[in-house]
Amino acid sequence: MDNEKLSLPQYDIPEDIQNAVAITTLDRLYNWGRRSSVWPLMFGLACCAIEMIAAQASRYDMARFGMEVMRPTPRQADMMLVSGTVTKKMVPAIIRLYNQMPEPKYVVAMGACASGGGPFKEGYNVVAGIDKFLPVDVYIPGCPPTPQALIAGMIKLQEKIDRQSIKKVSWYNGKTKEDTNFVPIPILGPDLIDPRRSAEIKAAATVQEGA
């Protein structure tokens, strides 16, 4: 059965108990709970973080979407809002935070910088988008995205959560004890070393010599 049908069960409830009983699916209930209390990691990188704060503050008030509880510790956070330029010097810390977040976890790339390097892409200390390291769920364009755009992105994330099914999600499949989302932490060398790409880097560095 696909998700859409699962979420809208066609059961007839007898009229006399209609105001006492509601029938829904476990998925829907579970996702409703999760989507209405996405706790972001209190985590600002650059200019975009200021718009993130503005979205939390008086006029825009993200609390309306259950997203006002910023957690300073990754252990209690559901969503990492990468709000700003990711630099090579910072990326090991970001990955470490990500690895410490419990499943289910989401990553939102806010702004041009987090999505692809933005205006600073050509800089020598800039990672051209957090998706070089982390799986990104929602990209929000803008430099910085306005609070409205940020909220629109959050609603997209909620839609994504709505479509997940408890039967399929990786964090319940019980097949492996290991964290399937673990990302090896990059090393600061002469330049940023991604351990997953060591062999590739070595090969390219040797070719460079020959050329």
Place this chain on the structure above:
Amino acid sequence: MMTAPVQTQTVDLVARFPGVVAAETRPGYTGFVVEKEKLVEVATALRDEFGYDLLTAVTAVDYLPENKMEVVYHAYKTTGGPGLVFRVQVPRVDPVEVPSLIHVYPGVDLQEREAWDLMGIRFTGHPDLRRILMWEGYEGHPLRKDWKEPFYEEEAKPFKSRWPEGKHILAEERNPFNDNLKFPPNFDPEKWVPDNEESLYAALKRYTVESEDGMNTDRIVVNMGPHHPSTHGVFRAALTLDGETIVGLKPVVGYLHRNHDKIGERNTFLQNMPYTDRLDYFNSMSNNLAYAITVEKLMNIPVAERAEYIRVIMAELSRVQNHLIFIGMLLNDLGAMYTPALYAFEERELILDIFEEVSGARMMCNYLRFGGVVRDVSPAAMHKIKDLVFDRLPAKTDEMERLLAENEVLVARLKGVRVVDAETAVKYSVTGPVLRAAGVPYDIRRADPYSIYDRFDFDVAVRQNGDMYDNFMIRVDEIRQSLRILGQAVKQIPDGPINSQKPQYQVRVPAGEAYGRIESPKGELAFYVVSNGKPNPWRYHVRPASFVNITCLEQMCIGTKIQDFVALLGMLDIVMGELDR
């Protein structure tokens, strides 16, 4: 009309140091060239005999064609007046060595480390010369003119077509590692031993003196940041604690180093304007202003009268908004979670509405142009500004003060907690509200006026005690003074053109150097730009207030309790975009 002020040499250094100091002769340059061997001696005389007690900027320029490196110093007097430029020239042969001025002007500490990191200039006598914006082990000194970044495309913008034959080539495709990476030939990642910040902890080691009064006390090193809710971004401090007392501290920065200088030197002059927005991202208008007046100095062009007023209005609105946020965030840091900050953000939104209306963007305004501004302020926007300036903001400032200034808990928390005293502040090149709260009435708007600030009637806010309470209250005072300036500006603003120049993409900038400084809400924000007559700056350096102000952080914190650290850091009002650039 603003014209470039004629730099009058009030100091005759050449006569004082014959044979050691020579007057600068290159056209477009001012100041003195000092022999490297006598630099410390000359600097000491400047400070002690001539009264240049505030060394604001140290930076280096790589004159590759002439095969030499230059270190440029900008010194000012805290009593006001124009500054003095002196420089040292050394051959461009490694190791490039220049004596450190850290014992004359301790404020050069971090700036010298930056010049070492990015330019590879070894300051002899500097006790802790480590990389600062990049990490130990990084390959090369990025700001040298013969160093190329991994995504290097061409020497200068505008680049050739990005669509050769109608097809886009990704930057990644041109790089052998398929990414923003560059490794030395034959590099083997598996054999790499990272530095693990040993040198940082070694710098802290001197505080681990043991065995006092016969008892061994353990001192622990605590790292705060770069992910810490109260460090205002990705700031990190490594602290040594003796019990709860801070006995050592090293700021660790560079987590948001976005290479403004390098990108800026590839850009054309005008292309840098939107980049300045992203320095102190709370105050893009002030950043624009500092950059615009620097380049205008170089170009020697006037600014349209109406535009001058618009600039002042925008810069002062920006200051009001910045200080409101400062108060909100400070209270956040102290534990009054959110409520004061929400009050502050309410007003900030109204000011941002105006920015959005005139420039099209809330935060990244990119509003100023050389010679004026890019769009006029509509009557409707002017009306909104007047409402804010005459009604809403004064009332709200009073309300803020009424709610907070006499709050018993807050007063008990802030009063008498030392931030910094005047002497230390000047020694460490601290500028802005922190310096004024310590009793030094140094405000560049008065001390060395730029734009049209000499026309307005306002007082330099100053407080005497230099404690946390004064640092907090001075922000309120400054909001009031800004509102005073705003009130005069919106009344006096004339009609007329908004730019003295024709709109143009490529400005012609004659060869020379310029150092333009403004009193940004956080302190002295300055740009040092060297042009060689080409469409791109040869050297583009930002002298940010936040970065230089944290030089003093160690002095401020030693001897205080760890609980005060967050508040002390908050007092400096740092913003990482500007600090790390």
